[in-house]
Amino acid sequence: MTGLSLRKWAARAVVALLGALLLIPNTVTAQAAPTPAASSIAVLMQSYNADNGRIDANGWWTAAVSLSSVMTYEQATGDRSYDYAISGAFAKNSNFTNDYIDDTGWWALVWLQAYDLTGNTNYLNMAKTTTNYMHNYWDSACGGGVYWSTAKQYKASIANELFLAATAGLHNRIAGDTTYGGWATSEWNWFKNSGLINGNLVRDGINVSGCSFSTANYSYNQGVILQGLVEQSRATGDTSLLTTAKSIATAAVARFNKNGVLYDGCEPNCTGDGSAFKGIFARYLRALATATKSTEYDGFLATTANSILANDTNSAGQQGNSFVGPFALWTPSTQTAAAEVLVAALGLTTTPPPSTTGVLRGQESSRCVDVPNATQNNGTQVALWDCNGGGNQSWTADSSGRLTVYGTKCLDVRSAGTADGTPVQIYDCNGTGAQQWSVRTDGTVVNTGSGKCLDATGHGTANNTLLEIWSCNSGANQKWNRT
Secondary structure (H helix, E strand, O other): OOHHHHHHHHHHHHHHHHHHHOOOOOOHHHHHOOOHHHHHHHHHHHHOEOOOOEOOOOOOHHHHHHHHHHHHHHHHHOOOOOHHHHHHHHHHOOOOOOOEHHHHHHHHHHHHHHHHHHOOHHHHHHHHHHHHHHHOOEOOHHHOOEOOEOOOOEEEHHHHHHHHHHHHHHHHHOOOOOHHHHHHHHHHHHHHHOOOEEOOEEOOEEEOHHHEEEOOOOHHHHHHHHHHHHHHHHHHOOOHHHHHHHHHHHHHHHHOEEOOEEOOOOOOOOOHHHHHHHHHHHHHHHHHHHHHOOOOOHHHHHHHHHHHHHHOEOOOOOEOOOOOOOOOOOOHHHHHHHHHHHHHHOOOOOOOOOOEEEOOEEOOOOOEEEOHHHOOOOOOEOEEEOOOOOHHHOEEEOOOOOEEEOOOEEEEEHHHOOOOOOEEEEEEOOOOHHHOEEEOOOOOEEEOOOOEEEEEHHHOOOOOOEEEEEOOOOOHHHOEEOO
């Protein structure tokens, strides 16, 4: 491809990306064109190996990262085309533990995310199995923490960050849990006091002999801790953890940055594990921004995404090891890293939307989201009912991401659940992720705390059909109009 034609392709891709960022209504032509994120994921999936169920046949932990990235794309878009990669990985690989505790941790997060996406409890049980294995390698050496490997010579930050995210994540998904929540609290108490966070950047780890630090800063260490703190904040209600996470994120954006583009220390020669690092940071930076409703990192992610399209993409849609370019050293891991940025960019908006008030009318049923009997009682599950102009059908979408009724009650996911079929109810507004919603231009109403869509149970269309959250699947029972 000539430089001129590449620039033309990049310009078209940037236009598509910016259309998504600005939430401009799609034209017929725009609807037919894949987004840069969709194109990048499609190229990545060419590396899927049906024989071993892995996207990166030659990788192990990087295969987990690739699968997680694909699932993040599915959660962000509702495109479930790649669910076969989830079931394939589970069917073809019976043991997800490893001599390296961090490798096991990546798969623990995969199966937590797969459970969120599908509701399949087999995946939740595998997340438990892998996390329990990690806990076997916790001891009091250097004050606590899990080891990097079964050799027990090093306590790597990455293994402990993954353990925090997995344990807090399990606690958030298992009703009445105390075990995983206790492990998560012990992990964070040790980590924050260990000296691993220095100058708001995370060091690589602790040598058990002498408890001395390995002081290198890697971008993925600045990313996984963000996910761990988001999960732990949700588990405990401690919002100061999000403040800590933002301090780390801001320091990392300043450190891993070249002219506004995400850039890692190993560039331009990142190979092997290092080629996966910066995409992981971008993915969890977006998770933090979503959890905190922050636009602080939007410019950084948008500039990085645009640079990938303009400078790091070849004529086959492959994306190489350096986001600033030029294209080089392609592997499935470099494709995954770029895709993570492009998926993160799908969530960007330039300004908060203005408050709007109106009904939520089901496209399949032509009935409205209704609070039965106009009650104002907390815990009342919402349902479909003939549209009648009542105040119990009047929903205000405000700039904070809430959908309110009666002025004081919020649309709420019961008990902050994330599983398919969790009821949607009204409850006093409290600012939690269970009450955060994105009313999207495709008609879906997505609970950002769970990543799932407002859904009319079983495609029901009759009065009193109860509403719930369900994995976004583009079904007509998940599409709503505001008029």
